[in-house]
Amino acid sequence: MTPSGDGRAGGDDAIAVVGLACRLPGAPTPAAFWELLRAGGHAVREVPAERLGTTAPDDEQDTRPSRYGAFLDQEQIEGFDAAFFGISPREAALMDPQQRLALELGWEALEDAGLPPARLAGQRSGVFVGVIADDYAALSARLGADALGPHSMTGLHRSMIANRVSYVLGLRGPSMTVDTGQSSSLVSVHLACESLRTGESTVALAGGVNLNLLPETTDRVARFGALSPDGRCHTFDARANGYVRGEGGAVVVLKRLSRAVADGDTVHCLLLGSAVNNDGGGESLTAPLRAAQEDVLRLAHQRAGTDPADVQYVELHGTGTKVGDPVEAAALGAAVGTAREAGDPLMVGSVKTNMGHLEGAAGITGLLKVVLSLRHRLLPASLNYETPNPDIPLDELNLSVQRTTGPWPAADRPLLAGVSSFGMGGTNCHVVAAEWTGAHETAAPGSDTAPFGHAPVTCWPLSGRDRAGLRGQAARLAAFAAGHTDLSLPDVGWSLGTGRAALDHRAVVLAGERDAAVEALRAVAEGVPSAGVVSGVVSGEPGRVVFVFPGQGSQWVGMGAGL
Known part of the structure; x- marks a missing residue:
């Protein structure tokens, strides 16, 4: 890992990840998510009946691409403790569940960071949430004008997904809902890091949420040709035929490293640098462009002050599509893979093989996987990979798919990884992450020896x-x-x-x-x-002042009357 001239790599410009929270299919916490990854599990299942669309005639239901997905349990979407957040039941019913999910994740991430929200109230704490879905608004529109209420405007507007978190927690830093397509949540992380570096924010919550509530939305993706007929994401495999949809969300709490160390925080990993660009052309509006992906990779490492040759693992955008995978592989091989010595390939993988494509929350899910992999110093397997895609010359690109759960390739060196996320309209994002090798400050509340x-x-x-x-x-x-x-x-x-x-x-x-x-x-x-x-x-009555006399010295009846 080579620091840049400004000392960004591991220096004061490094951003520390100090808190984590997630709500993913089969993994309601980061610990559960890690266990699923470590065990090589997945959360894909047949779509529940209430979410099944109409892509094919009834007699062809069993072969439809929209038949599979990775879904939260209905209780995880409908269950919401409105009173906990000071929200009335009537207002909660008119809120997009993505607002509710973002609130829960924000609170839980701050708890994981050891930051009671009351401590941040009134401070420059930023909120950056990637979201692209608005299924609940469409469902609400079906009910007609009679179903609208005084809270419909704020409940359905996507900007409120981030703003609601800021309002409820009393945070006065930047607050924005980000939509750059499927790269939205990783772009949110990039924006949060930049806000911290400029001093605009002192603490930042960044992540994304995605709920697939409307059957027609899945049908739309299917008609676009992006869904896998067999309900599996075969990233970099010869069988690559599309992805399967997923839902849920994740949030990380970020601070500048210097502040995190001073505060004695647990640092899960470091974000050394990131970059965002756009394809700005190409064969079509949605066709990925190799040159732009190469550029965003190189720019991220330039800003991080890191040598691409030191990267040991990259979490791919990795959708498992016939067009996307070869372009991503070619760009990654040119910018990072071939920077390494021949015969020492860069390991790659995709969490979409476990969780499906979380679309607006895809990037943060991949980042969370990398954070946990760095923290545990173990690389989970990328599933559904058997035969290399003939359009991806892995040896020539010096890439290798992580097929089993195992140690990092060079565990004797500081671990360095990358995370990629690309939007359908060409907005690309890459983040460089590294393990934290510094000492953790340990608070000493007491001793175990009496x-x-x-x-x-x-x-x-x-x-x-x-x-x-x-x-x-x-x-x-x-x-x-x-x-x-x-x-x-x-x-x-x-x-x-x-x-x-x-x-x-x-x-x-x-x-x-x-x-x-x-x-x-x-x-x-x-x-x-x-x-x-x-x-x-806790009593709702205001406290009263009392006087306590310890019983030492001269005392007399009524001695406190004058006070």
Whole structure:
């Protein structure tokens, strides 16, 4: 990894990823997403009946390309705790579920970063969300004017997907919904990084959401010829015949590296540089252009101050289409693959083989895969690859598909990766990411060793908007604690006390060892009394001043009356 003259690579211009959140098919959290990737799993299934379109006559339903997809469960879309975000049920019903999803992901990503939203209120914190779908607006239009209400305008306008997050969390930095086609969410990350570098934002949330609610939308993609008839994405394979649609979303929390280190944040990885351009021509409006893709790759490395020869893995746009794959491979080989020594190929893969194409949220899904791969120092397999595409000379381009889950090619060196995302209209984006090799600051809330041989008692504070929310928090923490035998109780208590919002319904678990903490948490989750739990509700009454006399020195009746 070669720093540039301005010291950008790993220097003060590097952007740290300090928080993660996702809601993906079969993977509601980053941890679950990583387990699916590591195991070589996928989330593609037959489209639920309520989302099945009309591409073919009834007697041909079983062979339609629109028959497959990677979908969230309906509860993940319909279930929304409106009161938690201070939104009325009537307003929530008129909101695009993508707004609701962005709110949830933003909150969860900040929690993962140890940043209670209240701490950011009023600050220059930016929100950048990639979105291209507006299925809910189309569904609403079908109901006619009688179904409109005072919240329809704000509920259906796509700009509000980012603006809603900024409003609810009180964030005063830039707030924008980005639509550059399928590259939207990675372009959002690029814009967030630039906003941080210029000082326009001090913290940024960046990502994308995509929900496929309207059957006709899938039919439109099918008629365009982009969908795989067999419901699989065969990236760089001879069988490449299109992609399968996916949905969900992800958000990352970003800071400048210098600030993240000063704040003692957990740094998941670094974003060293990125670039965006457009094909600006080509054979057709939607045909990819090799020269433009080469250019965006080279420009990203130039801005990152990195040598393309040092890259060990690139997460492809990788749609598995007959036209797109050969162009992407040729551009990547020219700009990065052949910069390496012959016989030492660049490893490549595509998360679309696991999750389908999340379209407006595709780029952030690929970036999340790379962040987790860097963090765990393991490369997941790219699925559905058996025979090289005859139009992709992998050896000549010095590329190789990552076919199995395994270590990085040069794990003894700092890990360096790239992420590509290309829009249908030619807006291309590439991000250069690297592992964080610096030391993590470790807060020291207490010691696991107590005097006189007694186990220390640790406090684990929990809170929720209501009693159900508090119980849910306790249940999730109990499951986490039960599955991690190496937990430091004081460290968990410190994180809960300093990195979580303090909501009205509260409980404090007191325990000296993990099993006791798990037992107490389960009691909170079940709503039963426990000797290791103190619970209550914050009073809505304003606090009153009291005077306490410690009992030392001269005292007399009425001595505080004058005060």
